[in-house]
Amino acid sequence: MVSNPFVPRYLIGRQAELEQVSTVLAQDGDLMVAGVSGNGRRSLIRWAAQKIGARVLEIDCLRATTSSRFLELLAEGLVEMFSHPAEIELIQRWSTEHPLILEQYLTRRTRLVWHVPSQDNWLIFQALLTLPQIMAEWLDCRVVLVFQNFPHIRSWDRTGKWEDYLRQEVEQQNRVSYVLIATVPEPWVYKSNLHIVTLAPLEREDLQCWVINAMAAEGLKFEVDSQALNMYLNYVQGHLGDAIALARRIWLDCRAFAKTKPEGAKSGDNSSSAIAYPFADELIQTHHVHRSALSLVEDLSLTFESLLLLLPPIQARVLESLALDPTDSPHSRDYIEKHQLSRGGGLQGALAGLEQKGLVYGSKYGYRLAMPLLGFWLKHRLS
Helix, strand or coil: CCCCCCCCCCCCCCHHHHHHHHHHHHCCCCEEEECCCCCCHHHHHHHHHHHHCEEEEEEEHHHCCCHHHHHHHHHHHHHHHCCCHHHHHHHHHHHCCCCCEEECCCCCCCEEECCCCHHHHHHHHHHHHHHHHHHHHHHCCEEEEEEECHHHHHHCCCCCHHHHHHHHHHHHCCCEEEEEEECCCCHHHHHCCCEEEECCCCCHHHHHHHHHHHHHHCCCEECCCCCHHHHHHHHHCCCHHHHHHHHHHHHHHHHHCCEECCCCCCCCCCCCCCEECCCHHHEECHHHHHHHHHHHHHHCHHHHHHHHHHCCHHHHHHHHHHHHCCCCCCCCHHHHHHHCCCCCHHHHHHHHHHHHCCCECCHHHCCCECCHHHHHHHHHHHC
């Protein structure tokens, strides 16, 4: 499998958000980072934590189908976060005061285990939540607990007992912060003490600078006289995940027709690439970008088809309309009649549902599709 040289090695843009998140975490604050999937939410948190020297534990609550599974993920994350032998020794010392056992094997990874009835999971939860603060005090550091898809725990925490206790406990711990990752903030967030950071699409200039440098590192560059770079930026529309995917596909497609340079041959630029591309001056042209975009969305078509089938019909209809005919006024009479959309609450509910799913931005960004490659696929599928 070919590695991906386009995974960013630095934070692209987001300097204002980085400063904001770093400040909140350094001051023992808790926050929510909201934005569409693939737009750099976790990367922002990791870079902010690194800036203030904090340890990070990430849990995807979508995987926590039961309280027992949630505890397993929490315990695994704690041991991975404090994995140095001296830190493991501290965890071992701590575990002797609780109904937990630290298992260590030569051939298996270290793990925290417990043998209690499921009704006593609450006691394990209380114990595990004390560990980050204790370790942070021993090691003189900060800890950041990151929860993605946090509302999913309500599928088993129906009374909100676990959710409330987690918030209360972390708020009392002066070396531990928690960060919730969400697509859009829920109403309760605005009434809480959480700081809210909402990520907009990346600025065009930030992505342009990154992709030019990333391509140059692989011995490629966009043709100046063509619209190749503009086409690329128009296709990805500030979405980091799609930008990485399309850049990698262009590179792979170029490599498919390339040859290895003879030993001792020099590249025409400062690139360390050992690949000789079969087109003039190693320039990426518009047809390269377009062809790669088409092949990429073709590979993703089954995923996109499945996503459409899972949407309520009215949401699918609105999504297709916005892909074919973008507008910042989907509520207008002309637009509703043109695309035969339902009026009133049905349309507003569909737009709200699409925004919550991370498929469409709200009115602030003109109801544009939040997944540009999905929009590209829809446009070609329907036109």
